[in-house]
Amino acid sequence: DAGVIQSPRHEVTEMGQEVTLRCKLISGHNSLFWYRQTMMRGLELLIYFNNNVPIDDSGMPEDRFSAKMPNASFSTLKIQPSEPRDSAVYFCASKRTVEEKLFFGSGTQLSVL
């Protein structure tokens, strides 16, 4: 099992640019979570999906953030336009809906200059 795969591992961009983060779920998992990790705020849940349907997006900080699941195994998190305060490590995680154990990817380190 390859685990949750995130790309890119590192992203450096300039303020105002569009950023797209990608995530491939573990085969057989049907729940997908996007978290953001910063020193100040720890791990914050941004949004999660069950069976490709967004269930709770209350953690999405602003309209500049959007997330999609175009199919059962893939998700994107887009920031447009990006700002320096968006700099953080972004994790996606997946699981089977009926189970509690959450599997995290290795994260995308985003730096917005």
Added chain:
Amino acid sequence: QQQVKQSPQSLIVQKGGISIINCAYENTAFDYFPWYQQFPGKGPALLIAIRPDVSEKKEGRFTISFNKSAKQFSLHIMDSQPGDSATYFCALGQGGATNKLIFGTGTLLAVQP
């Protein structure tokens, strides 16, 4: 508003000692209490978890103690080893349709040889 309060923020323990990390919560609707371990450059990984119907769970050197009336739970690492040096997160989970995890702010543990 932080739903779970984790302490301490950082901890230094000598090899062979006991590491203790505490978490407190308010909402009694939560029914799943995991601890995740994160190494630098990696995503968090499930270490051990407990449900409120038991007061303690032990897996190897790792023990969760749960105090339902006080709404507190803690992680004990016995015979701490340098390889245990990592960031530890407690989390709150709720079964059913919500099925998401709310994480504490993390504890950076350093085990000195």
